[in-house]
Amino acid sequence: MSREIADHLRYYADLGVTGLSRDPNWRVRAAASPATDAISEPGSLGTPGTLEDIKTEIGPACMRCKLCTLGRTQIVFGTGNPKARLMLVGEAPGEEEDERGEPFVGRSGQLLTKIIEAIGLSREQVYIANVIKCRPPDNRNPEPDEVAACEPYLFRQIDVINPMVIVPLGKFATQCLLKTTDPITRLRGRRFDYRGTTLIPTFHPAYLLRNPSAKREVWDDMKLVRAILQGDA
Ligand code: URA
Numbered sequence: 001m002s003r004e005i006a007d008h009l010r011y012y013a014d015l016g017v018t019g020l021s022r023d024p025n026w027r028v029r030a031a032a033s034p035a036t037d038a039i040s041e042p043g044s045l046g047t048p049g050t051l052e053d054i055k056t057e058i059g060p061a062c063m064r065c066k067l068c069t070l071g072r073t074q075i076v077f078g079t080g081n082p083k084a085r086l087m088l089v090g091e092a093p094g095e096e097e098d099e100r101g102e103p104f105v106g107r108s109g110q111l112l113t114k115i116i117e118a119i120g121l122s123r124e125q126v127y128i129a130n131v132i133k134c135r136p137p138d139n140r141n142p143e144p145d146e147v148a149a150c151e152p153y154l155f156r157q158i159d160v161i162n163p164m165v166i167v168p169l170g171k172f173a174t175q176c177l178l179k180t181t182d183p184i185t186r187l188r189g190r191r192f193d194y195r196g197t198t199l200i201p202t203f204h205p206a207y208l209l210r211n212p213s214a215k216r217e218v219w220d221d222m223k224l225v226r227a228i229l230q231g232d233a
Contacts, residue, residue, distance in 0.1 A: 170204025
C-alpha cells in the first residue's frame with residue numbers, strides 16, 4: 001500500500017505538483033479551473049503540521065503575489081497562542097503592523113485588545129491573523145489575485161489552531177472566509193458552522209473608530225463568543 005502511495009506521489013511530482021491542498025473546497029474550484037491550478041496551490045501532504053511549518057513554507061521573502069514589489073517591509077504571519085480557543089481574523093497589515101511584523105498593533109489593534117480583554121481574555125491567550133500577510137500599498141483593499149495567493153495559508157493556520165470560535169473582523173475577512181458577497185450588516189449578529197468551528201462575524205475595529213455607536217453590536221457579538229467559549233450557548 002505505501003509503495004502505491006509513493007508511486008502515486010511520484011507521479012504528481014513528475015507533473016510538477018509540489019503539494020496537495022487540504023482545503024475541502026479545492027475540488028469545487030478544481031472543477032472550475034485547470035487541474036494544475038487546483039493541485040499546485042500551497043498546501044501540504046499529510047498532517048496539518050505546525051504554525052512554524054506554515055511560516056517556513058511562506059518564507060521571509062514570499063513572492064507569490066505582487067505585494068512583494070509594492071513596498072511591504074515584511075510578512076505579518078500571526079501572533080498568539082497556537083492552541084487558542086478563540087481566533088480573530090483581520091484583513092491585511094497596515095503601516096505599523098508592516099513595521100513591527102505583528103498584526104493589529106496600531107490604533108485598530110489597541111481597540112481590538114480592549115475588545116478581547118472585555119470578555120476576560122488577553123491577546124496572548126487568543127490567536128490573531130490576517131487574510132493577507134503583506135501590507136497593500138496605501139492600505140488599499142486586497143485584490144482577488146492577492147487573496148487567492150494568500151488565503152490558503154490562513155486556512156491552514158485555522159486547521160492547525162483548530163479554535164472553538166473564529167471571529168472575522170469586518171466585511172473583507174468575513175466575506176473571504178464564508179465565500180459570500182453579502183454585506184457585513186447582514187452577516188454579523190449570526191453564527192455559522194465553519195471548518196468544524198463556530199464563526200461569529202463582527203465589525204472591524206477600524207470601523208468602530210469611525211462609528212463608535214457600533215460598539216454596542218460588537219459587544220453583543222463578543223458576549224455570544226464568550227458564552228460559546230464557556231459552553232453556555
Ligand atoms: N487591520 C487589519 O485588518 N489587520 C491588521 O493587522 C491591522 C489593521
